[in-house]
Amino acid sequence: MTTTEELLTTLKRILPQDQVSVNQTILEQHSRDESYHTPSLPDIVVFPKTTEEVSKIMKLASQFKVPVIPFGRGTSLEGHVIPYNKGITIDFSLMNKVLEIREHDFLVRVQPGVTRTQLNKELKRYGLFFSVDPGADATLGGMAATNASGTTSVKYGVMRDQVRDLEVVLADGTVIHTGNMAAKSSSGLHLNGLFVGSEGTLGCFTELTLRVYGIPEYILAARASFPTVHDAVSAVVGILSAGIPIARVELVDESSMKQVNLFSDTDYQEKPTLFLEFHGNEAGLKQDVEFMKEIVADCQCEGIVFETDQAALNRLWEARHNLAYAYIHGYPGKKMMITDVCLPISELAGAIEHARKELNKHGLTGGIVGHVGDGNFHTILMIDMNNLEEISKADEFNESIVLYALERGGTCTGEHGVGVGKQKYQEKEHGKALQVMEKIKLALDPENLLNPNKIMKL
Amino acid sequence: MTTTEELLTTLKRILPQDQVSVNQTILEQHSRDESYHTPSLPDIVVFPKTTEEVSKIMKLASQFKVPVIPFGRGTSLEGHVIPYNKGITIDFSLMNKVLEIREHDFLVRVQPGVTRTQLNKELKRYGLFFSVDPGADATLGGMAATNASGTTSVKYGVMRDQVRDLEVVLADGTVIHTGNMAAKSSSGLHLNGLFVGSEGTLGCFTELTLRVYGIPEYILAARASFPTVHDAVSAVVGILSAGIPIARVELVDESSMKQVNLFSDTDYQEKPTLFLEFHGNEAGLKQDVEFMKEIVADCQCEGIVFETDQAALNRLWEARHNLAYAYIHGYPGKKMMITDVCLPISELAGAIEHARKELNKHGLTGGIVGHVGDGNFHTILMIDMNNLEEISKADEFNESIVLYALERGGTCTGEHGVGVGKQKYQEKEHGKALQVMEKIKLALDPENLLNPNKIMKL
Numbered sequence: 001m002t003t004t005e006e007l008l009t010t011l012k013r014i015l016p017q018d019q020v021s022v023n024q025t026i027l028e029q030h031s032r033d034e035s036y037h038t039p040s041l042p043d044i045v046v047f048p049k050t051t052e053e054v055s056k057i058m059k060l061a062s063q064f065k066v067p068v069i070p071f072g073r074g075t076s077l078e079g080h081v082i083p084y085n086k087g088i089t090i091d092f093s094l095m096n097k098v099l100e101i102r103e104h105d106f107l108v109r110v111q112p113g114v115t116r117t118q119l120n121k122e123l124k125r126y127g128l129f130f131s132v133d134p135g136a137d138a139t140l141g142g143m144a145a146t147n148a149s150g151t152t153s154v155k156y157g158v159m160r161d162q163v164r165d166l167e168v169v170l171a172d173g174t175v176i177h178t179g180n181m182a183a184k185s186s187s188g189l190h191l192n193g194l195f196v197g198s199e200g201t202l203g204c205f206t207e208l209t210l211r212v213y214g215i216p217e218y219i220l221a222a223r224a225s226f227p228t229v230h231d232a233v234s235a236v237v238g239i240l241s242a243g244i245p246i247a248r249v250e251l252v253d254e255s256s257m258k259q260v261n262l263f264s265d266t267d268y269q270e271k272p273t274l275f276l277e278f279h280g281n282e283a284g285l286k287q288d289v290e291f292m293k294e295i296v297a298d299c300q301c302e303g304i305v306f307e308t309d310q311a312a313l314n315r316l317w318e319a320r321h322n323l324a325y326a327y328i329h330g331y332p333g334k335k336m337m338i339t340d341v342c343l344p345i346s347e348l349a350g351a352i353e354h355a356r357k358e359l360n361k362h363g364l365t366g367g368i369v370g371h372v373g374d375g376n377f378h379t380i381l382m383i384d385m386n387n388l389e390e391i392s393k394a395d396e397f398n399e400s401i402v403l404y405a406l407e408r409g410g411t412c413t414g415e416h417g418v419g420v421g422k423q424k425y426q427e428k429e430h431g432k433a434l435q436v437m438e439k440i441k442l443a444l445d446p447e448n449l450l451n452p453n454k455i456m457k458l
Numbered sequence: 459m460t461t462t463e464e465l466l467t468t469l470k471r472i473l474p475q476d477q478v479s480v481n482q483t484i485l486e487q488h489s490r491d492e493s494y495h496t497p498s499l500p501d502i503v504v505f506p507k508t509t510e511e512v513s514k515i516m517k518l519a520s521q522f523k524v525p526v527i528p529f530g531r532g533t534s535l536e537g538h539v540i541p542y543n544k545g546i547t548i549d550f551s552l553m554n555k556v557l558e559i560r561e562h563d564f565l566v567r568v569q570p571g572v573t574r575t576q577l578n579k580e581l582k583r584y585g586l587f588f589s590v591d592p593g594a595d596a597t598l599g600g601m602a603a604t605n606a607s608g609t610t611s612v613k614y615g616v617m618r619d620q621v622r623d624l625e626v627v628l629a630d631g632t633v634i635h636t637g638n639m640a641a642k643s644s645s646g647l648h649l650n651g652l653f654v655g656s657e658g659t660l661g662c663f664t665e666l667t668l669r670v671y672g673i674p675e676y677i678l679a680a681r682a683s684f685p686t687v688h689d690a691v692s693a694v695v696g697i698l699s700a701g702i703p704i705a706r707v708e709l710v711d712e713s714s715m716k717q718v719n720l721f722s723d724t725d726y727q728e729k730p731t732l733f734l735e736f737h738g739n740e741a742g743l744k745q746d747v748e749f750m751k752e753i754v755a756d757c758q759c760e761g762i763v764f765e766t767d768q769a770a771l772n773r774l775w776e777a778r779h780n781l782a783y784a785y786i787h788g789y790p791g792k793k794m795m796i797t798d799v800c801l802p803i804s805e806l807a808g809a810i811e812h813a814r815k816e817l818n819k820h821g822l823t824g825g826i827v828g829h830v831g832d833g834n835f836h837t838i839l840m841i842d843m844n845n846l847e848e849i850s851k852a853d854e855f856n857e858s859i860v861l862y863a864l865e866r867g868g869t870c871t872g873e874h875g876v877g878v879g880k881q882k883y884q885e886k887e888h889g890k891a892l893q894v895m896e897k898i899k900l901a902l903d904p905e906n907l908l909n910p911n912k913i914m915k916l
Contacts, residue, residue: 104695105802147644158642160651161619176891181867182800183832184616186605186655186875188888188913189895193618193651197644214701237562243672245738280703284742342640344563374641409639417644430646433634436902437647443901444894455646 004043019047030089036335037079042089051206059173070200072142078419112141112205128212131156141205146417147197154373155247160196167207171445200451216279224304225271232272233349235299244288248277249373256367263326264319331382341405342376342414362393376414418455462501477505488547494793495537500547509664517631528658530600536877570599570663586670589614599663604875605655612831613705618654625665629903658909674737682762683729690730691807693757694830702746706735707831714825721784722777789840799863800834800872820851834872876913
């Protein structure tokens, strides 16, 4: 028997038969994510239902010295879940229960396979919502693993800000809790923050306690178009400086507005556009609107439309959310590469202009969208993976975007994570701090079995 | 020559003479903090002016295998800065410059010895403020080391939420940066979060990049008294559930209101009282006030007074802030012991009632105050350190408060940190996660030289 066969036999002894698979289709489903990174098959896929089962799997993997890759819904964008070193993929789709809603504490306890839309559906009846919205209907375990964020983080923060506690299965199968249910704590080293964003390299999350929010009394959305991206970003800086509490602010450039109109059957102006949302009370927001009209006018705004009607709000955000899929539909056969830098906001307009120039210089097709309140923007490129020249141009383009951001105090990834795609920039970004990260990884996973060679190569 | 003499001679070679001291008064000033914990002298105190000097000191300490204790202003409350294992205390008071204010990025870069009032004075001319307010005029380095928070964290978050980057000198003298200037990042393991709250056990902070906020357009404060603590807490839960954005909410119980009146020459009602503050725009807050009046009336509020005048606001918060000093003045010769648990807010009223009962049961004198929006409260005890029975009763009392919180998903310290005072609860609170913390500490400081035996004993 090979090691894999022996491992399979042992796994089938500790788990029910239907929770262990080497079926080719299943293996293929777990060989890729939504990115352009080359797929690679795991040896075995398991579907645990309990923390205890995850712990048993980890102990076995540790005994067989076989890699383990936690898997949510495969919506990652930098190859995080691709098993380049083979091994066992743990699919958390059967651990998908909302375990507890503590409405007066604004807390929920969930299993890692719960998706954000599933959670929001359950929360609605309590007048609550979960704030992090990365676009894709990812699992909460996966979102914690990459420190996901998205359109609402300018007001509510990123995934790390929502995590009060994680139940984690470590490399040797030990189960720990990284936090508690208190709103704040100064007790011990801050493991919550460390494990969030660790991309499966430090442990597998088997339970999450998350902060949720009351659905705002009043929501106001706006769509504002500008002659240039620079004017649009200036308007955002103006609104933020005025202390107007933005809940979302998305920039969509001219090319991307074209894709929106094509895919979503809208007839929005094809100009650099801000999609904005404000949460608060009616009187307060009415006062803010008046102030905001002055600010955007000063930035050459060519038209601002406000919406408070729920259907119109949904239409607007659906258009924004579907943008990635609009590109995928618009370029059949091509793969998506998305840049993800984040900079201090004073550097954002320059960075976006630089990205547009680099796109043109490389003769690449792509659109720019941004969570501009955070200084985070994406360039969406559609690449023909059979065209080596195009791939190489896209890589060069990505690198020029990253270097521009790093030179100005930014980061190579604002929300997508490192996976394999951003590994080559880790040393440049973190310097000697990378060695600290390596020491921590080795202290907790000395055999390098947990999602090996993601974030950093050891 | 003894090792200490040799170390002293070597230190005087690498630092200017006046930056190295073994003067008895200086040693005594660095032997204690503001707590009841027994003082202990360091061997040597140094006053570096640059990161390079700190790095040299660390390299030397590492070579001599001598402990190093970073020291801000000594306002810690759990013995964090007391050099129980002797060694070198690094006093950061000469590294007290605000290095850069990036007003459009809402960021500042400061040296660790800058105090929060010093920073706020410099920020005021830009219309900005730094939000974390623990009461004491601590240094920002110290506040980051303990993950300090205070009255405003219900709206703006704790110290950890403000730190974008730390420059840290590690045990071997290496200088790293834990973050960058971007508002969010998913790059690498999250060292910012890990180092904040590490109480000097992982490295010395030599520079901090911090988030700051625009001074709110409109500030409204209120003082509301209630027949019972339970009613006051219910009112807070009601206000939070209604989504009214509280910037501060402090509960002061009956006994503490007496101390406030005695010390601050006020004539506030001596009843459980909430001190509240709201930041926003005028129209929005006016709408919130009307709603709030209904909520507090439902909770038997016996009187609510609103203030918008700056002088009245200052008077109100000064009274609250001076409370700890009011106790110290009220009980000359006694030392202060403060409990610091934090619980899910639904457990808070019960926890405060429990604390009051335990105070009475143990026949101790003390007042209760709380950052109730976070579920964090303090019992301030004044103890005669010559009375062993009183000390033992206070210890028993503290333990009963901590255990009550831990059994209900809380933490033994919401904002003061572990130091030596909360060490005995670390295993109970963190379980096997404590071993993960120990592994991280040993991976980064294998000789256990950085503030040894704080947080955890190795």
